[in-house]
Amino acid sequence: MAKAAIKITKRSVDAAEPESARYELWDTDLKGFGLRVEPTGIKTFIARYRAGAGGRTAPKRFVTLGRYGALTPDDARRKAKEVLGAAARGEDPADAKAKERAAASLSELAEAFLASHVRKKRKAKTVENYENAINNYILPNLGRKKAKLVARLDLSRLHGDLSDKPAIANQIIAVASSMFSWGSRHSFVPEGFNPASKIERYDERRRERFLSTDEIERIGEALREAETIGLPWEPDPDKPQSRAKHSPKSENRRVKFGKETVAAIRLLLLTGARLREILHLRWDYVDSERGLLLLPDSKTGRKTIILNAPALLILEGLERVSDYVIPGDKPGKPRSDLKRPWAAVSTRSGLKGVRLHDLRHTHASFGAGSGMGLPIIGKLLGHTQSATTARYAHLDADPLRRASNKIGGAIAAALEGRPNGPAMPIEGKTKQLGESD
Structure with missing residues (x-):
């Protein structure tokens, strides 16, 4: 319901009383600027115009400008001028606002x-x-x-x-x-719109942990103990005293690992494979005759893993009780993880902060340290990018050692007054080529 036109000011808005039905008050100075008063007393500024060419046959459009209180009459008048000005230019502000409301969240x-x-x-x-x-x-x-x-x-x-x-x-x-x-x-946002671009990333320090020969020996001892007499465990101090009270005596507190569980850990170290590549390994992926694991899918797609002799022996020693080499508790399903077994093995081995993925790094580090070359290491690990293998470059010590020995030998020869003859470091002293002991 509309009433006589008034000058919309703070005084006139305050004076507008709610009635039993909604009504509008229209401004005398700005045609199309109005105030809507609800029976509840809520007062809202609105703008009204005719869409399209703006003739009498054009449909009327209404745009809500905002509630009185959040907006002053002067603020609302300015917004109404913008809306009505856009309509005069042939735009349809109500339609634009409706599209904005319908835009994807x-x-x-x-x-x-x-x-x-x-x-x-x-x-x-x-x-x-x-x-x-x-x-x-x-x-x-x-x-x-x-x-x-x-x-x-x-x-x-x-x-x-x-x-x-x-x-x-x-x-x-x-x-x-x-x-x-x-x-x-896919038109959810404007073309080329990406607010995540140009945000500077943090420098991530890549975590690298390579096991030494001594640490690998300790892991081997723990695995042998796990599959024979079992690894010792301690009651959880956080559990109720009554439960800890009835726990077995210390000499009987051992947990024995299944053969497949121990095999999985050994295979991770011997092949350099990723965890899921071993846990999800099916027997029909194993080509024992050619010594290969033919994975139809992996993190980097289709992949072939070379099986060395020790890895082949481990696989040959396992029974085929499931489609999976490392079966899980549920029939027809692979084992889901190795968190608890690895925690027990690493604790028994005296290792701290060593992840299962570090076994893959260790496999690569032994190859790099033996001077096999990064391209070969990358192929063994299934890297598709040479940059991924580059993290092991500092371990490829043989070329550097040869260079260092050559430089050091020449300098040592000069220091000993033999600048024209190459020197070779032997057990802490230099020896001129051709000299006898």
């Missing part, structure tokens, strides 16, 4: 990205990482925003809040960048 973009792209085209571990970044970090902080309104500052702040977890922080930005790139290609 970040939650909707994330859901579509995961369902239509990540889960269909990425491997299980990658899917897990993407879901963790989106569901545990990005959406809890920014999920209510429209996707196209997420700003670089929003993601930069989220990145900064995780400065104590640089790897996670960087992964979140990488996932966000991938999500917005996909959203841009």
Whole structure:
């Protein structure tokens, strides 16, 4: 219901009393600027115009400018001028606002990205990482925003809040960048829109741990103990006293590992394979005659792993009780992880902070230290990028040692007054070529 036109000011708005039905008051100075009064007493500034050419036959459009209180009459008048000016230029502000309200939220973009792209085209571990970044970090902080309104500052702040977890922080930005790139290609956000771009990543210190020969010997002793008499264990001090009270005596507190569990750990070290490549290994992937593991899929796609003689012996010593080389507790399923066995073995071996993945690094380090060359190491590990293998370059000591010996020998010869003859370091002293002992 409309009433006589008035000058919309603070006084006139305050004086407008609610009635049994909604009504509008229209401004005398700015045609199309009005105030809507609800029976509840809520007062809202509005703008009205005719869409299209603006003739009498054109449909009327209404745009809500904002509630009185949040907006002053003067603020509302300025917004009304913008809306009415846009309408006079042939635009349709109400339609634009409706499209803005209907624009995809970040939650909707994330859901579509995961369902239509990540889960269909990425491997299980990658899917897990993407879901963790989106569901545990990005959406809890920014999920209510429209996707196209997420700003670089929003993601930069989220990145900064995780400065104590640089790897996670960087992964979140990488996932966000991938999500917005996909959203841009599929019209969820404007083309080329990616607020995750140009955010400087934290410097991640790659964790490298290579086991020494002595440490490997200790692991071997622990594995032999685990599969024969079992490894000792201690009651959990956090459990109720009554339960700890009835635990076995110390000499009887041992846990014995199954043959397949011990074999899995040995195979990780002997082959340099990734954890899932061993745990998900099926017998039909094993080519014993040619000494190969023919994996139809891996982190880097189809892959062949060379089996050395010790690894072949381990496989030949296992019974084929399942389709999987390392069977799990559930029939027809592989073992899911080695967390508890490895924790017991590493504790028994006196190792701290050693991950199962470090067995793969150790396998590579022995090859690099033997002067086999990084291309060969990369092929054995299944690296598709030479840069991935480059982390082992500092272990390829033989060429450096030969160079150092040559330089040191020449300098030592000069120091001893024999500059024209090459010198060879032998047990701490130099020996001129051709000299007798």
